[in-house]
Structures are given as C-alpha cells and as structure tokens.
Amino acid sequence: MSSNLLALKCAVGQARHRIAKPVPSPQDKEEEFFRRELQETMAAWRHAENHFREATDRYLIDQAAYDVLSAKARYAYLLTQARQRGIQF
Numbered sequence: 001m002s003s004n005l006l007a008l009k010c011a012v013g014q015a016r017h018r019i020a021k022p023v024p025s026p027q028d029k030e031e032e033f034f035r036r037e038l039q040e041t042m043a044a045w046r047h048a049e050n051h052f053r054e055a056t057d058r059y060l061i062d063q064a065a066y067d068v069l070s071a072k073a074r075y076a077y078l079l080t081q082a083r084q085r086g087i088q089f
Contacts, residue, residue, distance in 0.1 A: 034082040038089070041078060045071035 024032070048071050052064035082089065 030085065031082075031087050034078060034085075034087055035089075038075065038078050038082070041071060041075045045075055 048067035
C-alpha cells in the first residue's frame with residue numbers, strides 16, 4: 001500500500017471518529033462545570049473541617065475556622081447559582 005493511500009485511510013478514520021463523537025452543548029458544559037466545582041468545594045470543606053478538629057494552636061484554630069467558613073460560603077454560592085440555572089443535583 002502506498003504511503004499516500006495509507007495517509008488518506010488514516011485521515012478518513014480520524015474524520016469518522018470526530019463525526020461519531022457527540023458535541024456537548026453549552027448547557028452540558030455548564031452543568032459539568034458546576035458538578036465539578038461543587039465536588040471540589042465539598043472536598044475542600046471536609047478537609048477544612050478535619051483540619052479544624054485536629055488544630056491545637058490558637059492561630060491554627062482561627063485559620064482553620066476561616067477555611068471552613070470560606071468553603072461553606074463558596075459551596076452555598078455555587079449551589080445557589082446552579083439552582084438558578086435549573087441544574088438539579
């Protein structure tokens with residue numbers, strides 16, 4: 001098989017693969033963004049709560065408390081924004 005024919009066959013295969021792949025809609029992208037951000041924020045919230053439970057120094061306790069409040073506020077904000085956009089969890 002000549003190299004031109006092989007290159008053409010490869011290009012056709014790649015084109016078929018791109019055509020067969022569904023393109024996510026902007027709504028799907030937005031929903032995925034909120035799901036990912038909420039999961040990451042929930043993990044940060046849990047981590048901050050664990051850090052708060054284990055902190056012994058006064059300054060570390062203060063810092064951990066702020067981290068918990070920050071993560072909680074971010075989670076509440078993201079959840080509110082997602083619900084306003086009609087995204088259900």
